[in-house]
Amino acid sequence: MEGEQVYIPGDPCANGQECFVGADRGMCENGLCVISMTTSTTAVPNTTTTTSPSSTTTTTTTTTTTTTTRRRSTDCPSTAFSSTFREVALGMHNNFRSLVATGRARNGEYPNENAPPASRMDLMEYDCHAEQLALSHAGSCDRREIPPFARPGYSENIHILDTTATDLLGAIQNAIASFIFELRGNGIPSNMILTPQVFQRTRRTVTRVAKVLWGSNRFVGCATVLCRGFYFTSCMYRNPVNVVGQSIYTIGAVCSACPTGPNNCNLAIGLCSY
Incomplete structure (x- = not known):
C-alpha cells in the first residue's frame, strides 16, 4: 500500500514468535514466515417479521466464521515419523x-x-x-x-x-x-x-x-x-x-x-x- 514499508529489513525468521501479522501468529519454515489464513463470512444481522391474520413469524440471520490454516508440507498422514x-x-x-x-x-x-x-x-x-x-x-x-x-x-x-x-x-x-x-x-x-x-x-x-x-x-x-x-x-x-x-x-x-x-x-x- 502507498506509504507503507515494503518489507522489514533483518535476518530470516528463526521461530513462529517472529511471524506475527496483526493478531495472527504464523509458522517459520526455513527462514520464511507462513501465516495462517482466516476467511470470515458474515451475514448482516437482520430480523424479518411477517404478520398474517392468524400468526406472526420472526426470522433472524446469524454470523458464520470459517478458519482455514495452511497445511505444512511436513504434516504427513503417516505416523511413522515425528x-x-x-x-x-x-x-x-x-x-x-x-x-x-x-x-x-x-x-x-x-x-x-x-x-x-x-x-x-x-x-x-x-x-x-x-x-x-x-x-x-x-x-x-x-x-x-x-x-x-x-x-x-x-x-x-x-x-x-x-x-x-x-x-x-x-x-x-x-x-x-x-x-x-x-x-x-x-x-x-x-x-x-x-x-x-x-x-x-x-x-x-x-x-x-x-x-x-x-x-x-x-x-x-x-x-x-x-x-x-x-x-x-x-x-x-x-x-x-x-x-x-x-x-x-x-x-x-x-x-x-x-x-x-x-x-x-x-x-x-x-x-x-x-
Whole structure:
C-alpha cells in the first residue's frame, strides 16, 4: 500500500514468535514466515417479521466464521515419523541449498574457493509419498540402493550408520551431513555441470550432493530405520535430478532467475519460492 514499508529489513525468521501479522501468529519454515489464513463470512444481522391474520413469524440471520490454516508440507498422514524428524530432514536440505545459493559453501574442487551462487535454487517442500517409498526400502535393511523400477519418478540417496548409539534424529542428521559433505570433501567443477566424467567418478563422488543441490527440484522425503546393528537412511528426490550433461543448478546473481510471482524469493536465504 502507498506509504507503507515494503518489507522489514533483518535476518530470516528463526521461530513462529517472529511471524506475527496483526493478531495472527504464523509458522517459520526455513527462514520464511507462513501465516495462517482466516476467511470470515458474515451475514448482516437482520430480523424479518411477517404478520398474517392468524400468526406472526420472526426470522433472524446469524454470523458464520470459517478458519482455514495452511497445511505444512511436513504434516504427513503417516505416523511413522515425528514432525521434528521431517522438519530436520527438510531443514537440513534447505539450509545447505541456501548456503550454496548465496555463495557461502566451500567447493573442494579448488583450494579456498566457494561454489558459485545460484540464479535459481528452489525452496524444497517435504514429499509424504517420497517418505513412504523411502520407508518401504529402508525397512528392508538391504544396505544398497533400489533399482529405478522400484522407485518410479524418484532418485535415491542412501546412508548406512554402523552404530546404534544414537536415535532416529541423530541418524538422519548424520546421513544428510554425509550427503552434503561431498561438495567440500570431493568437489564439483565450477561450471556446476554434471558431465559424464563427474557422474562416473569412482573416487571423489558427488552424485549424492548433486541430488541435494539440483536447483529445479522441489521435493524430498526421507526415512530412517533401526536395523540389526546399524541405521539405514533413504532419501527420495522427485525426478528429474542428476541428469547427465545438465547443470546441477544455474549460476548467476542470487535469485535472478526465480520464476515470477508474489514472494518469489527471499534474498537473505537465496531460495526461490512458488
